[in-house]
Amino acid sequence: MICNHPLMTTVIMVIVVAVVILAGVGIGLLARSRTGPQAPVPLVPTAVPAELQDRVQALLAEDRPVQAVKEVRQATGLRLVDAKRLVDTLRDGRLPEPGPHLPSQGSESLADRARRMRDGGDLSGAVALVQAETGMTRQDADRFVTSLG
CATH class of the missing domain: 1.10.10 (Arc Repressor Mutant, subunit A)
Structure with a gap:
């Protein structure tokens, strides 16, 4: 039986539009969940003058x-x-104050360069170096430098 009442036709159209919108949202959520959670992209390590x-x-x-x-x-x-x-x-405010960043000597690792700076009396420079090259927070970089043997 077809309804010729204008109010009933409007209600049916609203329901159809709502179903189409909800289906689109559901498909979008399903597609997004299949790609997995998006991991934050780390900062490109660079010393900033x-x-x-x-x-x-x-x-x-x-x-x-x-x-x-x-x-x-x-x-x-x-x-x-x-x-x-x-x-x-x-x-x-996540980047360090610039310090005297020492260039790598051959295949010297970041840990070796930071240790050398720390042992030379430049703890803040060593922390700044680790922050600049890893994107770590100041607190994490300080713990890293302090823990170096």
Whole structure:
């Protein structure tokens, strides 16, 4: 039996639209669950010079994050996504104050370089180095450097 009442036709149309929307949402959730949880992408390890950090902080204070990303890309050669991630970490205060980052000598590991800096009396520089190359928080980097044998 077909209903010719306008109110009943409207109710049926609303129900059909709701079912279609819910089906689309369900399919989207199912597809997303099959890809698994999205792990956070780690920051590309890079030492950030004090001048660049200061410039980025100034641009962020002026509410100019796009310019900050542009300047980071120009200064570091990072890809857009990595430069944006670096600016975000600077905004959040997760990068260290720049220290005297020692260049790697041959196949010397990060632990060896950090240990050498710490043993030379530059604990804060060693912590900054570990933070810059790993993206660790200051507290985690400090624990790492302190625990080095």
